Amino acid sequence: MAFLSVRDLKVHFPTVDGIVKATDGLSFDLEKGKTLGIVGESGSGKSVSSSAILGLHRKTSAMVSGEILLDGTDLLKLSDEQMRRRRGKDVAMIFQDPLSAMHPYYTVGNQVAEAYRVHHNVSKKVAKARAVEMLDRVGIPQPDRRVDDYPHQFSGGMRQRAMIAMGLINNPSLLIADEPTTALDVTVQAQILDLLQDLQKEFESAVIIITHDLGVIAEMADDVLVMYAGRAVEYGSGNEILTHPEMPYTWGLLSSVPDVTGDTEARLIPIPGNPPSLLNPPSGCAFHPRCAHRDKVPGDLCVTTLPELAPGTRTETHLKRCHLANPDVVYEQEILPEIAPELVEEKQA
Amino acid sequence: MNNKRGDDKLTPLPATANFLPQDDPISRTEDPVDQDEIDFVAPIEGHAASVADPNAKPILEVRDLKMYFPVKSSGIIRRTIGHVQAVDGVSFQVPEGGALGLVGESGCGKSTTGRMVTRLYEPTSGTITFDGRDISRISTRQLKPLRREVQMIFQDPYTSLNPRHSVGAIIGAPLAIHKVLPRNKILPRVQELLEIVGLNPEHYNRYPHEFSGGQRQRIGIARALTLQPKLLVADEPVSALDVSIQAQVINLLQDVQREFNIAFVFVAHDLAVVRHFCPEIAVMYLGKIVEIADRDTLYNRPNHPYTQALLSAVPDVKQAAIGGRRERIRLEGDVPSPINPPSGCRFRTRCPIAQEICARVEPPLLQIGKRHKVACHFAGELGHHPDRPVTAPLLGVDDTGAPDPGATPTTMAGNEPGYSDTWYDLERKTMASA
Numbered sequence: 001m002a003f004l005s006v007r008d009l010k011v012h013f014p015t016v017d018g019i020v021k022a023t024d025g026l027s028f029d030l031e032k033g034k035t036l037g038i039v040g041e042s043g044s045g046k047s048v049s050s051s052a053i054l055g056l057h058r059k060t061s062a063m064v065s066g067e068i069l070l071d072g073t074d075l076l077k078l079s080d081e082q083m084r085r086r087r088g089k090d091v092a093m094i095f096q097d098p099l100s101a102m103h104p105y106y107t108v109g110n111q112v113a114e115a116y117r118v119h120h121n122v123s124k125k126v127a128k129a130r131a132v133e134m135l136d137r138v139g140i141p142q143p144d145r146r147v148d149d150y151p152h153q154f155s156g157g158m159r160q161r162a163m164i165a166m167g168l169i170n171n172p173s174l175l176i177a178d179e180p181t182t183a184l185d186v187t188v189q190a191q192i193l194d195l196l197q198d199l200q201k202e203f204e205s206a207v208i209i210i211t212h213d214l215g216v217i218a219e220m221a222d223d224v225l226v227m228y229a230g231r232a233v234e235y236g237s238g239n240e241i242l243t244h245p246e247m248p249y250t251w252g253l254l255s256s257v258p259d260v261t262g263d264t265e266a267r268l269i270p271i272p273g274n275p276p277s278l279l280n281p282p283s284g285c286a287f288h289p290r291c292a293h294r295d296k297v298p299g300d301l302c303v304t305t306l307p308e309l310a311p312g313t314r315t316e317t318h319l320k321r322c323h324l325a326n327p328d329v330v331y332e333q334e335i336l337p338e339i340a341p342e343l344v345e346e347k348q349a
Numbered sequence: 350m351n352n353k354r355g356d357d358k359l360t361p362l363p364a365t366a367n368f369l370p371q372d373d374p375i376s377r378t379e380d381p382v383d384q385d386e387i388d389f390v391a392p393i394e395g396h397a398a399s400v401a402d403p404n405a406k407p408i409l410e411v412r413d414l415k416m417y418f419p420v421k422s423s424g425i426i427r428r429t430i431g432h433v434q435a436v437d438g439v440s441f442q443v444p445e446g447g448a449l450g451l452v453g454e455s456g457c458g459k460s461t462t463g464r465m466v467t468r469l470y471e472p473t474s475g476t477i478t479f480d481g482r483d484i485s486r487i488s489t490r491q492l493k494p495l496r497r498e499v500q501m502i503f504q505d506p507y508t509s510l511n512p513r514h515s516v517g518a519i520i521g522a523p524l525a526i527h528k529v530l531p532r533n534k535i536l537p538r539v540q541e542l543l544e545i546v547g548l549n550p551e552h553y554n555r556y557p558h559e560f561s562g563g564q565r566q567r568i569g570i571a572r573a574l575t576l577q578p579k580l581l582v583a584d585e586p587v588s589a590l591d592v593s594i595q596a597q598v599i600n601l602l603q604d605v606q607r608e609f610n611i612a613f614v615f616v617a618h619d620l621a622v623v624r625h626f627c628p629e630i631a632v633m634y635l636g637k638i639v640e641i642a643d644r645d646t647l648y649n650r651p652n653h654p655y656t657q658a659l660l661s662a663v664p665d666v667k668q669a670a671i672g673g674r675r676e677r678i679r680l681e682g683d684v685p686s687p688i689n690p691p692s693g694c695r696f697r698t699r700c701p702i703a704q705e706i707c708a709r710v711e712p713p714l715l716q717i718g719k720r721h722k723v724a725c726h727f728a729g730e731l732g733h734h735p736d737r738p739v740t741a742p743l744l745g746v747d748d749t750g751a752p753d754p755g756a757t758p759t760t761m762a763g764n765e766p767g768y769s770d771t772w773y774d775l776e777r778k779t780m781a782s783a
Contacts, residue, residue, distance in 0.1 A: 041591040141682075155683045156455075185454040185618060187680045190662035194679065212592050215664030242666060255395065256596035258625035260648060260663045267395030268625060270596030274561050338395060 001072065002029035003206055004053075004174055009066035011045070011052050019063075020278045022048040024230040026066075027309075030223070032173065035200065035207040037221030037238065039214060039253065041275045045230040046210045050176045052076075053208075054091055055083040070174060089119040092172035096179035098159035102151040109135070109147030112166045119170050134165040138195060157188035161195065168199055175200075176208045181216060193219060214253060218242055226250050229276050229286035232309055236318035246312040246320040246327035248293045255339040263342040285323065293330060297323040396600045401628030401643070405444035408612050409466065409580055410766045414439045414475035414485075416461050420688060434687050435461040437636035438475070440714075442767040443580070448606065448613035450627030452620055452659070456684055458636040463582045463616045467501045468492055479580065497527055500573040504585035506565030510557040516543070516568055517553035523575040542571040546601060563594035567601065574605060582614045587622060599626060620663050624648055629720070632656045635687055635695040638714060642721040652717065652728040652775075654678075655696050693750070694726065702727050706738050709750030714764045715740060716772040719783055728775060739775055 011023040023045040030036045038046045051057060052064050055075060068075040070090065075083065095101035102111060112134060113127035120127070128147065135143035138161040151159055160180065167175055177196065181189040193216065200207050209220050217224055217238065224241045226234040226249065234247040245251055252271035259266075273290040276282050282289050288302040301323045312320040313328045324330060337344050417432040436458040443449045451459040465472045468484060477485040484495055503509035510519055520542055521535045530538060540550035546567040548560075557565055566586065573581055586602065587595040599622065606613060617623050623630055624644060631641040632655065640653040651657050658678040680699045685691055691698050697707040706726050714724040726738035737748050747753040774781035 041593060157683060186620070186659060186662040187454060188683070189664075190677050191679065193664070194677070213664065214592075214666040218666040219664045252593060254666065256593050257666070258398075258599075258621040259665050260621045260624055260660055261665055264398040264624070264644065267397050268596045268599060269395030270600055271593035272597070274563065274594070275591070 001069070003032045003071060004030040005067070005069040006049075006053070007067040007069070009049060009052060009068065010064070011048050011057060012063040013061060014063065015279070018279050021230050021281065022278055023052065026227075026230075026232055028223075028225055028232070028235065030174075030206045030208065032206050033200065033204045034222045035209055035220050037217040037224045038208060038210045038227060039212060039217055039224065040227035041212060043229075043275050043278065044227040045278075046227050047178055049227075050093070050178060050208060050210055053174075053176060054087055054093055055080075085119070088115055088172070089170045090172055091174045091176070092167040092170065094160075094163050094167045094175065094177040094180050096182055098156070098163045098183075099151065101163060102159065104151055107148050107150055108154065108162045109149075111151075112147075112162060112169060115166045116169045130169065131165070134169045135162065138162070138165045138168075138199075139191070140165075156184055157191060160184060160188075160192055164192070164195065164199070168203065168205075171203050172205060174206045174208070176210070178210045179212070180209065182211070182213070189216075196220070214242070214257060215259075226253070229281050230278060231286065231321065232319075233287065233321045234319065235309065236315070240315065240318045244314055244318075244328065245331065246314070246318065246324075247322045248291045248324070248327075249287045251331065251335045252290075255335060262340060265341050267338045269338060285321070293324060296330065297325075395596075396603050398625045398644070399448060399603060399606070399628055401447055402444065405447055407442040407767065408445045408480055409443040409614070410476075410478040411442075411462075411466065412440050412476045412478070412766050413764065414462065414465060414477065415473045416458070416465055416470060417473045431688050434636050434690060436465070436472075437690075438764060439631075439633070439636075439638055440764050440766040441631055441638070441641065443612050443614060445579070446606070446610040446612055447629070448615055448627040450623035450630040451614065451616045451633060452618060452623050452630060453633035454618065454659075454684055456635075456687065457633040458687075459616045459618075459633050460584050462633075463501070463584050463614055466580075466614055467499050467582050468495065469501070493527075496523075497529075497576040498578050499580045499582070500576065500578040502566075502569050502573050502581060502583040502586045505589050506562055506569055507589070509569055510565055512557055515554050515556055516548075516560075519557070519568060520553075520571050520575055523572065527576060529576065538575075539571075542575060545574065545605070546571045547597075561594075562590050563597060566590060566594075566598050570598075570601060570605070574609070577609060578611060580612045580614070582616070584616045585618070586615075588617065588619060595622070602626065620648075620659060621665075632659065635684060635690050637695060637724065638722075639696060639725070640721075640723045641714075642718070642723075646718060646721045650730050652721070652723040652730060653696075653725045654700050654702055654727075654734070657731045658701075694724075702734050704738070704749075706741065706746070706748060706750030710740075710744060710746055712740055713744070715743070716768060717775050718772060720768050721772075722768070735775075739773075739778070742778075743773070 007027050009023055009026040013020040013022060026049055028036065040046045053068055057064055064076060109128055109131045112131040116130050117127045132143045132147050135147060140146055140158055140161055154162060181192050184192060211217060221238040224238045225232050228249050234241060234245065234250050245254060255269040256271055258268055271290050276286055284303045284305050285307055288294050294302040307321045307323045309319045309321045312318050414436055415438055416436040417434055419429040420431040420433060421427040422430045439462055441449060451462060453459050464470045466477060472485050475485060476483050479499060517536065517539050520539045524530045524535050524538060539553050543550045543553060548564060548567055587598050590598060605611060615623060615627050629643050630647050631638045634655050640651060640656045651660060658680045661678045678701065682699055685698055693709050694707040694712050697703040712724045712726045714722050716722045717728060726740045727734045728739055729735055741748055743759045745753055771780050771782040
């Protein structure tokens with residue numbers, strides 16, 4: 001059994017207009033020391049799913065079902081008190097916007113040390129020393145001095161480092177990073193990604209990294225889960241998914257971002273339309289209203305039937321949720337020449 | 350997005366000009382309100398990167414532009430105790446119908462530059478020549494006609510549209526203010542504009558909150574297009590949008606650029622988006638242009654260590670997919686404060702190849718190719734930076750930056766807008782020409 005095993009996770013929010021199915025049947029596995037990248041647009045359910053792992057949804061406002069097995073224990077069966085003891089110790093989270101995730105009235109050191117004191121019965125002095133050690137570890141210069149600074153005195157990159165220090169101070173076995181670099185400049189993003197990789201090696205943590213940036217996924221993730229409208233639509237090893245994607249939504253993501261190397265002849269093909277409403281998602285495959293390939297599927301299958309998340313044409317572990325019978329051929333012949341003409345030429349030569 | 354482009358250029362706006370491409374409106378499928386309307390989407394033709402017209406005349410010329418914001422002391426008497434040197438001597442040209450990208454990290458002055466071009470800020474010094482006229486000092490009254498020619502697209506579509514005005518009022522406002530059309534002609538024109546940017550023309554009486562982020566950005570673009578400007582300053586126009594929507598908006602901007610021959614100053618931190626949109630790109634660091642070149646040169650053969658570091662830091666999905674990650678150049682620390690920038694070269698505190706001269710002498714923006722300028726004492730391609738400063742003999746200093754009495758400084762026309770026909774050849778260490 002995998003270290004983290006999520007089975008059929010559902011997070012539904014009842015509202016006056018109906019039930020919002022933010023996550024609808026999500027399953028994945030993650031081993032220690034490995035990184036899972038979850039990609040998707042806003043509203044695809046990636047953040048909601050990870051908050052469920054931390055038990056951050058109020059029982060009064062969200063209906064969470066399924067299984068979240070961390071090292072064999074089902075986190076969803078724990079009481080609030082039991083979950084509180086694990087949160088921050090076994091499972092920790094790094095939030096997207098460190099300025100709003102940190103308390104402006106407390107010093108950085110105070111907040112980092114608090115994360116330690118909650119789970120360890122130590123004096124303030126010991127906890128502070130530990131906080132300084134951690135700030136040093138994440139590369140904050142003069143940590144013994146900066147520990148008494150307030151969050152506004154830190155730059156964006158340093159705040160994100162402090163957030164990481166806070167997340168890792170208890171050596172959590174599972175770290176969830178929700179868009180950890182979205183608010184940062186590229187050079188600082190590179191520093192933070194390097195830091196995360198180094199720390200992961202050192203602590204052997206399992207990491208879930210949530211992002212909409214496929215570039216970050218390409219650099220960080222061992223496994224990739226592509227989410228659309230609350231469901232996984234493609235799941236497999238990072239290399240597989242980035243080199244041989246088999247789901248039209250993943251193709252759309254890949255062809256709608258320009259890159260800095262590649263051929264300038266490459267076309268930028270947007271995905272038409274908008275992400276669907278989760279209150280009233282489209283019938284059948286949720287992506288069908290925006291899909292340019294649905295006429296390749298006989299009949300009305302895409303509109304009427306939700307495809308299973310099943311192995312595609314390549315390997316048993318590369319799963320896709322799509323009715324297309326020959327996605328590998330379509331990708332090679334139709335998508336690749338548009339988004340990476342240089343690759344096709346290389347192959348022909 | 351199948352509309353015709355390029356071949357039917359527009360005449361300047363007659364009162365009821367119908368400048369809609371007649372064959373097919375840009376995809377009108379984006380609508381959270383009427384999800385059911387999305388029934389079938391035809392395959393969309395993508396857009397390749399924009400290309401530059403080498404013979405186009407410059408429509409905008411910026412020369413030695415500076416913007417210093419005063420820093421006041423606290424207390425009752427608020428004295429000026431320093432200046433934030435947000436932009437410090439920037440020069441460039443934008444050709445008619447062309448696009449110049451301004452990139453750099455936050456705080457490098459790229460947005461401030463964009464705002465000076467639209468005269469939302471009055472520059473501290475320097476000139477902005479638009480269409481042959483210096484607009485850097487003109488009065489508010491004289492600015493009004495200028496607003497018809499120069500417009501801006503803002504970053505955040507949630508805060509740049511007045512929530513209490515209907516879309517029709519937002520897009521029609523410029524027409525009413527400039528008295529371009531009689532009142533009863535405004536609505537048809539608004540609907541035409543909505544159609545150009547791919548929104549349903551029937552939605553003119555809706556309010557901004559009824560639209561998604563991508564749609565709001567389209568409204569912002571429609572508003573900017575209303576008066577048929579010749580120059581658009583786009584300040585991070587796609588960075589607040591979802592990835593799949595970003596491509597839609599970039600393609601729309603390319604469409605309107607080709608359709609109406611609009612020049613763009615495109616401010617963004619996303620190097621990939623800028624590469625796609627702009628044939629020419631300037632990299633800024635702490636208020637200065639450190640490297641400016643055409644697209645291929647800048648992305649394939651950057652000569653400034655900062656450009657090299659920036660490019661190496663961009664996670665690249667296709668690169669990773671082909672196999673192998675590129676080696677990143679780690680830049681330590683953060684951008685220094687623009688209130689008290691480092692002496693000499695402003696990048697030297699984070700530069701992996703900085704030497705003594707870099708702290709003493711500021712490197713001039715030196716033209717080193719046909720369309721390539723760089724401000725570095727050790728300019729060279731990655732891994733081939735020279736051991737001795739290339740600029741020392743030109744500046745009349747020795748290798749450490751101390752004045753060299755034996756040398757004669759050469760005057761280089763580096764920080765001029767545009768490019769000259771001759772340049773300094775780094776290999777042969779002499780002047781060269783095409």
